[in-house]
Amino acid sequence: MAQTPASRGSGLAVGIDVGGTKVAAGLVAADGTVVDYLRRETPAEESDAICDLIADTARELREAHGLRALPVGVGAAGLIDLDGVVRYAPNISWRGYPLRERLAARIDAPVRVHNDANVAAWGEYRAGAGVDARSTLLMLTIGTGVGGGLVVDDHLTTGAYGFGAEFGHIVLDEGGPRCNCGNRGDLEALASGSAIGRMAVEAAESGRVPEGSLLHGASPLTGKVVTIAAHDGDEIAREIIATAGFWLGVGIGSLINAIDPEIVVLGGGAMQAGELLLAPARAAAAERIMGGTRRPVPPIVSARLGDMAGLVGAGLLAMDDRPPASGRA
Numbered sequence: 001m002a003q004t005p006a007s008r009g010s011g012l013a014v015g016i017d018v019g020g021t022k023v024a025a026g027l028v029a030a031d032g033t034v035v036d037y038l039r040r041e042t043p044a045e046e047s048d049a050i051c052d053l054i055a056d057t058a059r060e061l062r063e064a065h066g067l068r069a070l071p072v073g074v075g076a077a078g079l080i081d082l083d084g085v086v087r088y089a090p091n092i093s094w095r096g097y098p099l100r101e102r103l104a105a106r107i108d109a110p111v112r113v114h115n116d117a118n119v120a121a122w123g124e125y126r127a128g129a130g131v132d133a134r135s136t137l138l139m140l141t142i143g144t145g146v147g148g149g150l151v152v153d154d155h156l157t158t159g160a161y162g163f164g165a166e167f168g169h170i171v172l173d174e175g176g177p178r179c180n181c182g183n184r185g186d187l188e189a190l191a192s193g194s195a196i197g198r199m200a201v202e203a204a205e206s207g208r209v210p211e212g213s214l215l216h217g218a219s220p221l222t223g224k225v226v227t228i229a230a231h232d233g234d235e236i237a238r239e240i241i242a243t244a245g246f247w248l249g250v251g252i253g254s255l256i257n258a259i260d261p262e263i264v265v266l267g268g269g270a271m272q273a274g275e276l277l278l279a280p281a282r283a284a285a286a287e288r289i290m291g292g293t294r295r296p297v298p299p300i301v302s303a304r305l306g307d308m309a310g311l312v313g314a315g316l317l318a319m320d321d322r323p324p325a326s327g328r329a
């Protein structure tokens with residue numbers, strides 16, 4: 001069983017999830033409970049203004065509860081190195097931005113900065129769907145893109161330089177559609193919310209969407225629209241989600257062979273599709289697990305913390321003060 005939260009230290013931390021449109025900050029307790037919470041719009045074009053805002057939210061939460069220094073953990077989308085430098089962020093203007101250093105200068109407290117899917121994995125491991133896992137959890141966040149997070153031997157594992165666990169960019173079909181990263185046919189290009197939307201557009205353009213379909217004439221044809229139509233029983237929408245689920249399972253099966261996790265947790269907006277996405281993913285994964293009848297096969301389950309996974313994980317990671325397996329951060 002998992003260690004009890006008390007054995008990993010106690011108290012509170014501030015966890016902050018920095019998105020392209022909002023900054024969400026929470027006061028996180030040792031068991032992962034969010035004691036208090038606030039949200040602000042992200043000034044996405046101004047690098048230092050975002051940093052100021054993050055520092056302000058941390059201060060505001062601390063002061064509202066009469067607390068002094070608290071560890072602060074931040075999760076943000078993008079390539080973040082072990083020194084907390086954001087090498088590249090897809091939705092905001094940080095390019096080689098020393099976020100941890102600048103935040104530490106503004107907040108008189110220890111600060112940790114990680115990729116958003118990595119902190120979400122830690123949140124689910126410590127306080128969500130993976131709370132009973134002993135040491136090893138694989139997480140995929142399936143939204144506009146596909147993010148990844150990995151816990152091995154009870155540590156968040158981010159690789160030699162901090163850029164690991166980008167499972168969205170493992171290539172499954174070299175002749176497949178192009179991903180924003182430049183790859184063709186990687187998991188993100190085949191199974192993300194954007195991929196679901198793209199498949200619907202392609203179906204419409206090729207005349208495969210019949211007039212009676214909920215997708216007929218819908219604009220814009222996004223992953224969300226397809227998911228709603230699929231829940232309403234629309235055949236073509238269900239087919240598209242099942243195709244995304246198939247590729248998701250192909251990727252997960254390979255990742256299970258590589259990592260041997262105890263549990264696979266799937267989060268992100270595309271999980272609104274529920275079993276319509278999960279069932280084909282489970283089936284495709286099961287067919288690809290090496291020696292699947294002779295070994296434990298990990299459950300593939302929905303995340304539990306929803307939108308809060310990132311800030312809960314960031315807060316707990318700061319509180320746990322447990323460096324990633326790669327060592328330095």
Ligand SMILES: [Zn+2]
Pocket residue numbers: 168169179180181182183186188189
């Ligand atoms: Zn990619």
